[in-house]
Amino acid sequence: MPAGVSRRTEGSSSSLLPPITQDDDQIAAFLEGVSVPTLVASMAHLTGDPAFVRGPLRPRTFIPNDFQGGLEEHESRALREQALAAIRVYRDAGCPPVPPPPGPLAREIMAWLVCEPVADEYAEMFLEEMNIAGDDPRRLDLGDLDAAARHGLSVVVIGCGQSGLLAGVRLKQAGIPFTIIEKNADVGGTWLENSYPGCRVDVGNHFYCYSFEPSDGFGGYFSQQPELLGYFRQVMRRHDIAPHVRWSTEVLSATWDEVASRWHLVIRGPDGTRTRLDANVVISAVGQLNRPLTPEIPGLDTFSGPVFHTARWDHSVGLAGRRVALIGAGASGFQVAPAIAQDVESLVVFQRSAQWMAPNRKYRQAVDDGAKWAMRHLPGYASWYRFMLMYQASDKALDLVRVDPHWPGLPESVNAANEARRRVLLSWIERQVGDDPELLAKVIPDYPLMGKRLLQDDGSWLRCLRRDNVDLVRDEIIRIEPDAVVTGRGRFEVDVIVLATGFRANEFLAPMDITGRGGARLREQWADGPAAHLGITVPRFPNLFLMYGPGTNLAHAGSIIFHSECQLRFIGSCLRALLTGGYRSMEVTTQAFDDYVGRLRAELAGTVWAHPAVRHSWYKGDDGRVHVLSPWRLVDYWRMTRDVEPGSYLFT
Numbered sequence: 001m002p003a004g005v006s007r008r009t010e011g012s013s014s015s016l017l018p019p020i021t022q023d024d025d026q027i028a029a030f031l032e033g034v035s036v037p038t039l040v041a042s043m044a045h046l047t048g049d050p051a052f053v054r055g056p057l058r059p060r061t062f063i064p065n066d067f068q069g070g071l072e073e074h075e076s077r078a079l080r081e082q083a084l085a086a087i088r089v090y091r092d093a094g095c096p097p098v099p100p101p102p103g104p105l106a107r108e109i110m111a112w113l114v115c116e117p118v119a120d121e122y123a124e125m126f127l128e129e130m131n132i133a134g135d136d137p138r139r140l141d142l143g144d145l146d147a148a149a150r151h152g153l154s155v156v157v158i159g160c161g162q163s164g165l166l167a168g169v170r171l172k173q174a175g176i177p178f179t180i181i182e183k184n185a186d187v188g189g190t191w192l193e194n195s196y197p198g199c200r201v202d203v204g205n206h207f208y209c210y211s212f213e214p215s216d217g218f219g220g221y222f223s224q225q226p227e228l229l230g231y232f233r234q235v236m237r238r239h240d241i242a243p244h245v246r247w248s249t250e251v252l253s254a255t256w257d258e259v260a261s262r263w264h265l266v267i268r269g270p271d272g273t274r275t276r277l278d279a280n281v282v283i284s285a286v287g288q289l290n291r292p293l294t295p296e297i298p299g300l301d302t303f304s305g306p307v308f309h310t311a312r313w314d315h316s317v318g319l320a321g322r323r324v325a326l327i328g329a330g331a332s333g334f335q336v337a338p339a340i341a342q343d344v345e346s347l348v349v350f351q352r353s354a355q356w357m358a359p360n361r362k363y364r365q366a367v368d369d370g371a372k373w374a375m376r377h378l379p380g381y382a383s384w385y386r387f388m389l390m391y392q393a394s395d396k397a398l399d400l401v402r403v404d405p406h407w408p409g410l411p412e413s414v415n416a417a418n419e420a421r422r423r424v425l426l427s428w429i430e431r432q433v434g435d436d437p438e439l440l441a442k443v444i445p446d447y448p449l450m451g452k453r454l455l456q457d458d459g460s461w462l463r464c465l466r467r468d469n470v471d472l473v474r475d476e477i478i479r480i481e482p483d484a485v486v487t488g489r490g491r492f493e494v495d496v497i498v499l500a501t502g503f504r505a506n507e508f509l510a511p512m513d514i515t516g517r518g519g520a521r522l523r524e525q526w527a528d529g530p531a532a533h534l535g536i537t538v539p540r541f542p543n544l545f546l547m548y549g550p551g552t553n554l555a556h557a558g559s560i561i562f563h564s565e566c567q568l569r570f571i572g573s574c575l576r577a578l579l580t581g582g583y584r585s586m587e588v589t590t591q592a593f594d595d596y597v598g599r600l601r602a603e604l605a606g607t608v609w610a611h612p613a614v615r616h617s618w619y620k621g622d623d624g625r626v627h628v629l630s631p632w633r634l635v636d637y638w639r640m641t642r643d644v645e646p647g648s649y650l651f652t
Helices: 024-031 036-047 073-092 103-114 120-130 147-151 162-174 225-239 331-340 369-377 381-392 416-433 437-443 460-465 560-581 590-605 634-640
Strands: 155-158 178-181 250-257 262-268 274-279 281-284 307-309 323-327 346-350 357-359 455-457 470-473 477-481 484-487 490-493 496-499 513-515 544-546 586-588 649-651
Touching (some): 024 369, 036 103, 036 369, 103 120, 103 381, 155 274, 162 225, 162 560, 178 274, 262 281, 323 331, 331 346, 331 455, 331 460, 357 416, 416 460, 437 470, 455 460, 560 586, 560 649
Parallel strands (some): 281 544, 307 496
Antiparallel strands (some): 250 262, 262 274, 477 484, 586 649
C-alpha cells in the first residue's frame, strides 16, 4: 500500500491528528513498539511540561538508527507508564489542539534526546525541518505581490522526480503558471526507473520525505522502491500536479532569447513530434542519477542472453534457476545480490572494489504498529522522530571526510576520526566472515572510509556472498563471449547479465543542448568541469535554475530532499526578486560565481573523496576532480540558500 501522507493545519502540531479512541490497555500495547525517548519528547510537547525531560530517567547515549537511548527495560517501562497517564488526560479531554512548544523548551527537548547541547544555528534549522507547527515555513508564498505580475511569469520545470514535483507544488502555491516536462510516463524519477529487486532508500524514510508532507504510513524504516513511488504519486494527487505535466516528453534544447528575455525550448512529444515551448524561467530538475552507464567491455554486444542495467530492469526475464552475472557491486549491486541469490542457480558478482558498509539492524525492518500509531495520534511524535533522523545525518561525518596531510595512517585512513571509525566497520566485516580468509580479503576495501558511498547493511550482503551458489570475483573482466564472462581467473558461463554499473553522474543536463546569452553553450562552458553558484545558477544563462546541480550531492549527511527544499526556497526568493523589481531577467555575476566555485573546489580538494587512493568512483569526473558533491555543512548550505543576495546577480 502507498505510504500515507499526514496533514496538519497552521499554528498547531495536532489540529488534524485523528482522535484517540483506544482504551488504556490498547494504548499501552501500542507504546511497547515506540522509541521511548521520542515518546517522552512527545509528552513534553503535548503537555508543555519540561518535567518530562528533567527527571532522573533519561537517555544515556544517542545511537544512530536505534533511538532507544540505551535505556534499560525497567526504565523504559516507567517512562511508558508516565506517558500513558498524560495520553489518558489528552484523550479524555477530547484530544484538543496542542500548540508547538516554546523555543526554550524545544531546544531542551532536543538536547535531552541526543544527549548533548544543540547549537542555536542547528536548532533553528531543525525546527524548520520538523515543521513542528504545521505551517510549512518553506512555503513559496507570493500572495502579497501583484496577481497579474505573478500570472504573467511562466515557468517550465524539466523533470518530475522528487525535485521537479517539489517545484510544481511550490509554484502552484505561489500562483505562478508552470509546465513540467517529464520524459517518463509517471512521476518519481529515479524511484520510477529503478525497480530492480531489493531497491530501497538508504536514508531513514521518515526524513526522506517532504517536510510539508510527512508520512505516518511507511511500512519500513528504509522503504523499498514501490512504497516510495507510491508516496510521490500520492503527493502529486494531493496537490493536483498532474494537469501541469506533459508526460513522455523530452526537452531537446533550450535557447535564451536576449530580445524577448525568454527561453525557447524544443520538446519532443510521445508521438515524436517536435514543438516549441516558451517560458520566462526554466528550472532543471533532471537529477544526477538517471542516465545509466553501460561499461565498454569487449564482446558485450555479442552475448546471446538477456543483458540489462539495474535502472532498466527487464521484469519479463525470469531469473529463477538461471546462471546470472552481476557486474558491479556498488549501491545497486549491493541491494540486488541478496534479493536474487536464493532464486538463481548461480550468481557471479564481479566487483572492482569492495564497499565500506555501516551496520544498521533497521535497514530491512518493518515499522512497528505502535510506532505508526504514535506518529498518527501523538502530537509531536513524528516531528521529534524526524529530528533524530536528521540529527544523526547532520555534519558530524564531515570529521571523517577531511584529509589531515600529516596523518601517518595515509592512505588507509585520512585522519584520526576516520581511522577510529574504520576500525569499527572493519570489525563489523571481520565478525561476519573472519573465518573465511579468502572472502575476507575480497570484501575489505583498499581505500579510506568515506571515499565512496557508505552503504547500509544488516548483514545481508556478506551472508549472500557466503552462499554456496554465489561467487565473488575481483578480477578484471577481459571480454564477454556469447555464453560467458571471461576474466584472468577463468571463464564463467552465464545465462543472464545484469549491469549494476552506475550512471553518467558527471554529465549534467545531458543530452540537452542549452544555449545562453551571447550564444554561450553550457556544454562548452563546462568543459573544465560542471559548476554552478550554490549548485543553482550559471553565468550567461539568465533565468535558468538548477536543482540537484553540480556540487550538491550529499555523501556525508542529510537527505537529498532536504537539499531540494533549500534550493527551491532559493529559487523562490529569486522569483520574488524578479517580480518585486519588475525585472525580466537575472543572472549570477561572474565574480560571485568564481568566488563560490573557487571556495567549493578548494574545500573538495581537501576531502577523502578527492584522494588519489580512491579509484573507480562516480564522485570523480574524467579529470579526476570531484564535481558532484557538496563539501558544506548542511547548516551552512541551508543558510546560503535562504535568500538571494542581490549584489551577486545582474538584473535587467
